[in-house]
Amino acid sequence: QQQVKQSPQSLIVQKGGISIINCAYENTAFDYFPWYQQFPGKGPALLIAIRPDVSEKKEGRFTISFNKSAKQFSLHIMDSQPGDSATYFCAASFNKFYFGSGTKLNVKP
Amino acid sequence: DTAVSQTPKYLVTQMGNDKSIKCEQNLGHDTMYWYKQDSKKFLKIMFSYNNKELIINETVPNRFSPKSPDKAHLNLHINSLELGDSAVYFCASSQEGQGVGGELFFGEGSRLTVL
Numbered sequence: 148q149q150q151v152k153q154s155p156q157s158l159i160v161q162k163g164g165i166s167i168i169n170c171a172y173e174n175t176a177f178d179y180f181p182w183y184q185q186f187p188g189k190g191p192a193l194l195i196a197i198r199p200d201v202s203e204k205k206e207g208r209f210t211i212s213f214n215k216s217a218k219q220f221s222l223h224i225m226d227s228q229p230g231d232s233a234t235y236f237c238a239a240s241f242n243k244f245y246f247g248s249g250t251k252l253n254v255k256p
Numbered sequence: 257d258t259a260v261s262q263t264p265k266y267l268v269t270q271m272g273n274d275k276s277i278k279c280e281q282n283l284g285h286d287t288m289y290w291y292k293q294d295s296k297k298f299l300k301i302m303f304s305y306n307n308k309e310l311i312i313n314e315t316v317p318n319r320f321s322p323k324s325p326d327k328a329h330l331n332l333h334i335n336s337l338e339l340g341d342s343a344v345y346f347c348a349s350s351q352e353g354q355g356v357g358g359e360l361f362f363g364e365g366s367r368l369t370v371l
Contacts, residue, residue, distance in 0.1 A: 181359070190346050190365055243304070
């Protein structure tokens with residue numbers, strides 16, 4: 148049973164466009180929601196994270212939107228660049244991390 | 257200087273063999289983990305150690321045995337390898353346990369291929 152559901156599985160965006168990846172969870176005990184970025188041949192690395200007492204967090208071109216009542220959160224990448232092409236994982240944490248299934252983002256030049 | 261390093265990066269072996277993957281972190285973290293990433297990129301935790309003590313042991317076949325000689329090292333030994341063990345295994349560490357939302361620092365992964 149997957150605790151965190153992520154969509155879409157893959158995403159193609161033109162350079163300069165907005166990339167949006169969505170995640171949903173069921174367990175209201177989750178209290179930390181990070182996004183990890185993974186390049187081919189590398190391990191995942193923390194990109195940005197949010198706690199449920201905040202509805203939005205922005206770091207540069209990356210924004211997390213969090214909807215506690217809907218139990219959903221999303222990653223928005225503004226002005227997407229080819230260098231953003233990677234696999235993105237959402238996660239939710241309570242006593243351990245539960246990862247989404249990943250979204251492979253391809254930003255076309 | 258690599259924060260979380262794991263060796264070997266690639267492993268190709270026959271079914272039934274035994275293999276080990278080593279992991280070391282130089283971040284001074286108390287908690288270390290092993291994750292498995294399958295061919296569909298799904299990341300699943302296998303084990304978690306806090307200061308050499310086993311904290312999380314997911315439903316993993318007992319052919320997998322982690323060992324933590326000290327808090328900077330966490331090794332993974334796999335007995336009687338099966339085709340389904342083929343995956344990328346990631347070591348990770350964090351300053352705090354996962355329960356407080358500590359950032360995970362991952363190694364570059366060890367790709368295991370069982371023929």
